[in-house]
Amino acid sequence: MTARADVRSGEQRPVAVVSFAQADNSRREVRRNEVEMLLPVVSEVLGRVGCTKDDMGFVCSGSSDYLVGAPFSFVAALDSVGAWPPMRESHVEMDGAFALYEAWTVLRAGDCDTALVYSFGRSSPSQLDRVLALQLDPYYMAPLWPDPIALAALQARALIDSGKATEGDFAAVASRNRAAARDNPKVKTELPDYTAVSRMLEEEFLVAPLRPHTVPPITDGAAAVVLAAGDRAREMCSSPAWIVGLDHRIETHALGARDLSASPSTRLAAEGAGLGSGRAAEVDVAELHAPFAHQELILCEALGIDPASGRVDLNPSGGALCANALMVAGLVRIGEAAERVINGSAQRALAHATSGPCLQQNLVCALADDPGDGEGS
Amino acid sequence: MAERCAVVGTGQTKCTAGRTDVSIAGLVREAAKRALDDASMDWSDIDAVVIGKAPDMFEGVMMPELYLAPALGAVGKPMLRVHTAGSVGGSTAIVAAHLVTSGVHRKVLTVAFEKQSDSNAMWALSVPQPFSAPLLAGAGGYFAPIIRAYIRRSNSPDHIGIKVAVKDRLHALRNPYAHLHIEDISFEMVRDSVMLWDPLRFLEVCPSSDGAAAMVLASEDVADASDNPAWVHGMAMRSEPTMFAGRDQVNPQASRDCAADVYRQAGISDPRRQFQVAEVYVPFSWYEPMWLESLGFAQDGEGWKLTDEGATSLDGGDIPWNPSGGVLSSNPIGASGMLRFLEAARQARGTAEAHQVDGVRRALGHAYGGGSQYFAMWVLGADKP
């Protein structure tokens, strides 16, 4: 705002992801608390671009008090950054992907050139099946204490009923993601080693029609990203992952007022990010935040990506189905996608993050090795 | 890059100890609909919604933006949920303003609320944690020692806190939305109220309220077409750690840095003269003189003198502080910061009715939270920057 006279050009300067780091996604992090998990991640993400905390113009984080079981849990986490001298800092009670969105608006407004975004979430200490019931309408749904697998199962049933997918399709999604996760050293969620669809379909139902392979593991994790604008990004990174489009949309809340077999908010967010009208199918890699196997199919349909075509490398990280640290997994999707642009293995990438039951809220981020390569906002 | 931004609508609920006539959605809609009406807009006019509140444990609803999205007309739109402790209402407005200054959106609805009566504020603010030290005294017990340190440092006379408490409650009598309306408030009444956390008396402490606040923020083209926009001349946030060696909790560096940043943006060098009004987060009476100094309205050690001479009163003061009655008169925690930011907007727009200060050209809105470690401020002006 300060240099308004100089910068009111109408042109938005480009913003890029220049660094990404994540903790091991573990089934149960017992030894370290949230701050102790974050410390090495923040240190690594800054170190990769030769920065210290003092180089960051803005800091934004994402986390949830209910995962910790304590109010103001993000306050102590700030200690992992070392917020001294005082920092320009903010926090969303959401996945870190939405913290990244906030940081992106700050950088676009030209108030500063760099931002650190981080998030943390340990699901293992809590009764996650009960905690997540508290995300629901407190009058009509939460008093029934539905668990997240039950809600996802209602969505999976709706998808099957729509004729768009089968249980075999769910298993195929799980098989591909699990195979990919084997190559991801950050996934340590103790998943079964088999990937054969036939074997997966022999598993007993958790909540029908969902079997264990369609459900994410309880995961503890932390992640961080550095954003930079314009020339600063080019200084910090030889091939920044430019954010050429970023948008997110939310749907109504009552499950019974939604078509659970579709994701109109993902479609809208993709359009807003410049990846509508089939353009999402032209990216090299897509990291979709689909904690449940059937949700990847719903997202692909909304984005216009045909999983069978092989044209788009889908969830090369193994996806949230194999490592789903709450409040973290969305930011990890952006980090994983950006990493592939930064290391040159992809020119264009799509990252997606979700929030709420049955994909209620969805964010789409378009990344490219060329800042001019996008039509998004 | 940085587009101009203005407040074109404000709305708030009546604050009470328990808004038991409404649901959570009903509470936030009451504020949001008033803001939309004030802006002559409808739900469909809004591009994005930014909501803020303090810990989810207050209402026992995790990430309530999910449940509240349809109640705030956000379906099919972007929605963000901010949480930065007690400053959250102010931070939420700033996050919403960034959606406009970044050129991403033109019309943003921002809402903050707390429905503390669904649980109990004292419990929700300090849920006992395993292994942590037994809780000794609650929020007042955290801040009272800091106040004692201020009194020692400034050599302030003991009655200053009482004067602030009386002044803000007198202001509240002009504000129909305020929680506390103590018709016969007096120096003696405050002085004789029970000493809770010495040096803080019962009537020097904020209440626990239910309430919500909302604003419509707009881009320059939209604001130009509205009657009386309050333009954002500057906005800033600063945070520092809760506890570290050598921390000045009386006058935190984050507070001073945040003020310096927002003043630089708005071209403020003499806040007492250049502002006509300030709405500042004062949950405990003594925080008025402390923030008067920290925010540069008075020299170090002399903030209490402004209070003592009545400079901060609506009745004849040259720089009224908290014309709405402030946090001391209404404290729905998640909304409290936004109520400060909102009052600054009403003052700059000239819509503050019975608590309007004459001739406001620039107003300061301020919020803080945590252990005096999270700060959010904005400067609004009647004129386009």
Add this chain to the structure above:
Amino acid sequence: MTTDDEVIMLDTPIRLDYDFSAGEAQSRFLRGLTTGKFLGQRCPVCSKVYVPPRGSCPTDGVALAEDVELGNSGTVTTYCVVNVPFQGQSIEIPYICAQILLDGANLSFMGLIQEIPADQVRMGLRVEAVWKDPSEWGPTMASVKYFKPNGEPDADYDSYKEYL
């Protein structure tokens, strides 16, 4: 049916159980309490000693590495007199809640002051920890009953003014 008969409130009790783990740094401090010791940690960058340690230096953002054992004595930097019966608190009011800076530490923590009339507590008062019987020591600050005056002359204001 009368209006009095309408349902206007709903009870929705919520209980969640957590398996809380203290983390490495806090665990070391808590284990110290089980042996009657205050264990702090020193920041490798700024050399300041934090007790209780928080896992990292809040200003430098680095892990604290070096353990430091502190003594029992310290200084009241500031305090308040509590006159409100606080939830879960069984101490007779009024009582004194003080910020106590242990000798050798660079961060104060809140503690209870006893064995002195409330109106005689002052900033700069020198105090020492009164521990419970060793059989009652556990991984909690409750191993310390309270702090009491240790008889030393008051500390000079300049010695603790940075820790208010």
Add this chain to the structure above:
Amino acid sequence: MTDIDDEVLRAQHVLEFPYKRSLGPVIGAFSTGLRDGHLLGARTRAGRVVFPPTEYDPDTGEDTDGDLVEVGPSGVVRSWAWTDRPRPDQPLDRPFAWALVQPDGADTSMLHVLDAGSPDSCYSGMRVTARFRPFAERVGSVRDIEAFVPEDAT
């Protein structure tokens, strides 16, 4: 206990509060209706009936009509998910199906449970009806409906 657990202290932490929620006019009227054995929905400006009713149109945010309309008590299952392992505090302690039930006369569905004995008897589109708790046990909560049951079983 492993060595790691020995190094790091752990304890059970209970986060518990008896929340009391005020309902406001629409949820209050719905709850009163439930207590009295009726299912009530709210009409939107576009003429759709939202069930369970909210003060607002779930798609647009517009106010709904304050006068609720009776729906059900029978309706159609829109989706269902069978569980053999009910969890604590869930409505039934024997195997059941979670279900989205759209009562006759409503345009949206409610999350509740279906007491149908076996997954083999469940299908989307099946007709069901609400089985209320005895009047003396009803308080105006969604749990005043014990479960939905197949209509042909009643």
